[in-house]
Amino acid sequence: MSIEKGTLEIKALSKSFIVDGNPLQILNNINIVFPAGAFISIVGSSGCGKTTLLRIMLGLETQYEGDALIDGEKIVGPGLNRGIVFQDHRLLPWLTVGENVAFGLEKLKRKEKKLIVDEHLKLVGLSGFVSAYPSQLSGGMAQRVAIARALASKPEILLMDEPLGALDALTRMYMQKELERIWLFEKISMIMVTHDVEEAIYLSDKVVIMSSRPGIIKKIIDVPLPRPRDRASSAFMQIKAEILKEFHLETEYPFAYAI
Secondary structure, three states, X not given: OOOOOOOEEEEEEEEEEEEOOEEEEEEEEEEEEXXXXXXXXXXXXXXXXXXXXXXXXXXXXOOOEEEEEEOOEEOOOOOOOEEEEOOOOOOOOXXXXXXXXXXXXXXXXXXXXXXXXXXXXXXXXXXXXXXXXXXXXXXXXHHHHXXXXXXXXXXXXXXXXXXXOOOOHHHHHHHHHHHHHHHHHHOOEEEEEOOEHHHHHHHOOEEEEEOOOOEOEEEEEEOOOOOOOOOOOHHHHXXXXXXXXXXXXXXXXXXXXXX
């Protein structure tokens, strides 16, 4: 049976680190399929292994038990079929916005590279900033450049580790809308680690809840809400309450934003 491009599978995956000469288990028997084209968020308390799992998907961690597969093939290291966006934008300060987006496209001809840069800066709403430097950008703008850079190599999957965590509340909500717009346009798989429960519900098709160390998948919650989503709706609030209950944060009025 053929596997749709952009499908990522984790099978019986466990991961330990050696701390002070002793093994410390971080992940325990993780089994999950991230379908092609889906937006999936992973939430869990600090130290549950969310970022470690993301690093395995990216190919930065290769020593583990079990399997991590993309399109049915074992992940053995980083590849152009996966893009990554971190919490801090990690733009190179000595390069312009355009040069940052083009970073990693050195094998392409100059004209083709320019077309890709222009296309992706337009996608993130920064067409007029190709010659600007990172120091001239706001936090939200810099993160949009980071997203454009991650998408420029045409990945099948975009992995994100708290991509909006460093932004102020209003900018973060605006960027959530932008991220949804980009996902709907690009039609690629997106997998995001976040501590923000509302963010996960607003953006995701499914929310994966991980337990404390050793990290296991405690529950997967579907988010069958129409888009664009109304954060104040009773259906939204019910899903939020269901997620918070898994962290023993249930309340009659679930207004908490993050875990």
